[in-house]
Amino acid sequence: MLQDILVTGLVNSGVYALLAVGFSLIFGVARIVNIAHTAFYMLAAYCFYALLVKGGLGFALAGAIAVAAVTALSVLCYRLVIEPVREHEAAVLIATIALALIFQELMLLFFGGSYLGIPSTLEGMVRVFGVSIPYQRLLILVVAALMLTAVWFLLYRTRLGLAIRATANDLEVANLMGMNVHRVAMATVAISVALAAVAGVVVAPVFVVDPFMWLAPLVTMLAIVVLGGLGSMKGSLIGALIIGYVEAITVFAVPAGAYLKGAVALLIMVVVLLVRPEGLFGVAFEEER
Amino acid sequence: MLRSALLACALAVAAPFALAQGTIKIAIVGPMAFVQGENHWAGAEMARDNINRAGGINVGGKKMQIELIRADTNEMQSVPDATNAVERVITRDKADFLIGGFRSEAVLAMQEVAMDYKKIFLGAGAAHSKLGINVEQNHERYKYWFRVTPVKDVDLVRTTFAVLATVAGQIRKDLGKPAPKVAILAEKAVWVEGIVAASKKNLPAMKMEVVGVWQPSAVATDVTAELSAIERAGADIVFTLLSGPVGIVVGRQMGERNMKSIAFGINVEAQKDAFWQAAAGKANYVSTLDTYAHVQMTPKTIDFVKAFESRFGKSPTYNAGSHDAIYLLKEAIEKAGTTDADKLVAVLEKISYVGAAGVIEFDKRHDPLWGPGKSTGIAVQWQDGKKVPFWPPQVPGMKQFKMPAH
Numbered sequence: 001m002l003q004d005i006l007v008t009g010l011v012n013s014g015v016y017a018l019l020a021v022g023f024s025l026i027f028g029v030a031r032i033v034n035i036a037h038t039a040f041y042m043l044a045a046y047c048f049y050a051l052l053v054k055g056g057l058g059f060a061l062a063g064a065i066a067v068a069a070v071t072a073l074s075v076l077c078y079r080l081v082i083e084p085v086r087e088h089e090a091a092v093l094i095a096t097i098a099l100a101l102i103f104q105e106l107m108l109l110f111f112g113g114s115y116l117g118i119p120s121t122l123e124g125m126v127r128v129f130g131v132s133i134p135y136q137r138l139l140i141l142v143v144a145a146l147m148l149t150a151v152w153f154l155l156y157r158t159r160l161g162l163a164i165r166a167t168a169n170d171l172e173v174a175n176l177m178g179m180n181v182h183r184v185a186m187a188t189v190a191i192s193v194a195l196a197a198v199a200g201v202v203v204a205p206v207f208v209v210d211p212f213m214w215l216a217p218l219v220t221m222l223a224i225v226v227l228g229g230l231g232s233m234k235g236s237l238i239g240a241l242i243i244g245y246v247e248a249i250t251v252f253a254v255p256a257g258a259y260l261k262g263a264v265a266l267l268i269m270v271v272v273l274l275v276r277p278e279g280l281f282g283v284a285f286e287e288e289r
Numbered sequence: 290m291l292r293s294a295l296l297a298c299a300l301a302v303a304a305p306f307a308l309a310q311g312t313i314k315i316a317i318v319g320p321m322a323f324v325q326g327e328n329h330w331a332g333a334e335m336a337r338d339n340i341n342r343a344g345g346i347n348v349g350g351k352k353m354q355i356e357l358i359r360a361d362t363n364e365m366q367s368v369p370d371a372t373n374a375v376e377r378v379i380t381r382d383k384a385d386f387l388i389g390g391f392r393s394e395a396v397l398a399m400q401e402v403a404m405d406y407k408k409i410f411l412g413a414g415a416a417h418s419k420l421g422i423n424v425e426q427n428h429e430r431y432k433y434w435f436r437v438t439p440v441k442d443v444d445l446v447r448t449t450f451a452v453l454a455t456v457a458g459q460i461r462k463d464l465g466k467p468a469p470k471v472a473i474l475a476e477k478a479v480w481v482e483g484i485v486a487a488s489k490k491n492l493p494a495m496k497m498e499v500v501g502v503w504q505p506s507a508v509a510t511d512v513t514a515e516l517s518a519i520e521r522a523g524a525d526i527v528f529t530l531l532s533g534p535v536g537i538v539v540g541r542q543m544g545e546r547n548m549k550s551i552a553f554g555i556n557v558e559a560q561k562d563a564f565w566q567a568a569a570g571k572a573n574y575v576s577t578l579d580t581y582a583h584v585q586m587t588p589k590t591i592d593f594v595k596a597f598e599s600r601f602g603k604s605p606t607y608n609a610g611s612h613d614a615i616y617l618l619k620e621a622i623e624k625a626g627t628t629d630a631d632k633l634v635a636v637l638e639k640i641s642y643v644g645a646a647g648v649i650e651f652d653k654r655h656d657p658l659w660g661p662g663k664s665t666g667i668a669v670q671w672q673d674g675k676k677v678p679f680w681p682p683q684v685p686g687m688k689q690f691k692m693p694a695h
């Protein structure tokens with residue numbers, strides 16, 4: 001059972017990390033709580049489905065177009081919906097909830113409520129320590145590792161990354177130093193949503209595509225970022241690993257309580273918050289007040 | 290010449306309508322953005338067109354056409370939306386009858402509204418026993434409710450156990466295992482609780498060993514951990530009780546893992562033609578209870594399924610029982626000679642109608658009678674992209690149940 005937990009937990013964590021790091025990035029830099037983050041993930045999955053299954057494009061082309069299109073849409077949404085109300089956190093929260101619901105209803109309108117399937121990019125499976133793992137799941141893990149490495153490179157080895165980190169550190173000082181913080185925020189939204197879109201494209205062949213597929217990962221993602229510390233990418237990564245493993249342990253240890261895996265993850269989040277309100281690696285709330 | 294031909298065509302088309310005097314308004318209530326509502330509507334459209342083309346319904350000597358009202362209940366997302374839809378079709382659209390409904394919790398609420406207005410409501414989707422218990426406990430208020438399809442949840446269990454015995458028998462014969470191991474994989478929902486308890490109690494008596502119960506969420510997108518544990522437990526049968534999208538995930542992931550165990554039970558998603566595509570062609574050998582196939586459950590079944598497939602390009606799900614419901618209503622109205630709800634209730638309580646899914650007769654709860662020759666449903670298995678019916682084995686047209694290669 002130990003090997004099952006080790007392998008299953010790692011694969012689950014890969015998807016969560018892709019979603020949580022993007023969400024955390026945009027919060028850390030622009031203080032935007034983007035509830036529509038997983039709705040963009042859902043849009044990317046639908047876009048990928050339409051291009052691959054209906055349009056007949058190849059995996060790579062369909063995936064690239066889906067990520068590019070959803071990223072472009074996120075920039076448009078930022079300019080039209082989020083930027084005008086950015087100074088008001090509650091308004092941003094409500095606006096992004098509205099965006100997510102609009103996306104959901106649009107997909108329901110265009111594709112109906114049916115559950116859609118996407119063929120695997122890679123067929124077959126491998127046995128690791130006696131545990132069967134389909135290649136598609138390994139692909140998710142590899143893509144997650146590559147994307148997270150790319151984000152690290154972008155943040156710590158490029159000028160844009162420097163600007164993003166400076167803005168995250170102190171938005172007002174960055175502004176006073178002549179940085180275009182609005183443009184930095186927009187770039188961060190694009191990077192953040194691109195990560196969600198990549199997650200949507202690589203995960204879609206494993207999961208089922210439907211208009212409500214953004215809700216369950218939203219709750220898990222929020223648990224991860226709060227657990228890891230809002231705005232901390234390292235925290236999100238570790239939070240994703242913790243939640244991924246907690247879920248795997250729950251299912252293996254309490255089979256009849258498999259549905260509780262989400263609740264157990266949230267319980268751990270609450271316990272961590274009670275002991276350490278800023279999360280494992282987050283900025284202390286006192287600084288915010 | 291052309292003008293005369295056009296006039297003749299117009300008259301031919303209009304003739305049945307000209308003969309008809311007034312219309313009978315039937316509201317089809319269902320989640321129209323989902324497969325369930327689509328089937329409600331499709332089955333009803335077929336019945337309406339056939340009946341209207343033949344002149345309509347004879348109401349005490351008057352021929353009346355059927356007018357359908359399409360009411361989207363949005364019940365998948367909101368129960369209040371469903372009750373509002375029922376209220377609207379009764380008060381604004383002046384519906385005479387209601388047919389449809391899917392989610393039990395929504396139908397229970399819709400039932401209340403329909404009963405408030407004393408409107409006959411023929412259920413074509415919800416299985417919860419409470420709908421019928423209401424009729425038994427307060428006949429005067431709830432007598433306008435009749436469940437046409439499916440059979441109530443308790444009867445679904447009886448069918449499931451009967452099929453499970455057939456599947457276990459084949460495993461004993463093919464694999465030489467006297468007590469096949471069963472893993473119960475049931476979504477966490479109210480409707481499965483009784484079935485899980487009954488399974489744990491009855492399967493050992495049926496010479497099957499229950500190796501565990503796994504309960505993912507109905508909307509779980511990943512059951513890797515559950516399936517890993519089931520594989521380790523050495524299950525021969527994965528007894529599924531799934532109504533949500535997790536049914537697709539289970540089928541697909543079992544196929545991806547090349548699992549040797551066979552999935553049988555209730556898997557609502559596997560009843561749909563779109564299941565194979567949704568599971569990316571991986572769900573071979575997945576089996577489930579179902580309602581329609583090219584088999585002679587009654588003399589009407591094959592003709593109905595063929596006509597449905599020809600018109601809509603897909604096979605019907607059990608919600609297309611709206612077709613049987615409209616014909617049942619027609620027969621009741623013609624027998625009663627009136628559309629008066631109270632008089633129709635008396636006729637419906639005694640009716641015996643041969644539908645496409647089975648012979649419909651109602652018990653004191655206004656639930657369809659369960660049993661061979663009445664309503665039982667069928668079992669189907671996905672074999673290389675096709676839904677193959679295999680139970681009840683004595684029905685003409687049933688095929689062989691297949692096991693994965695061991």
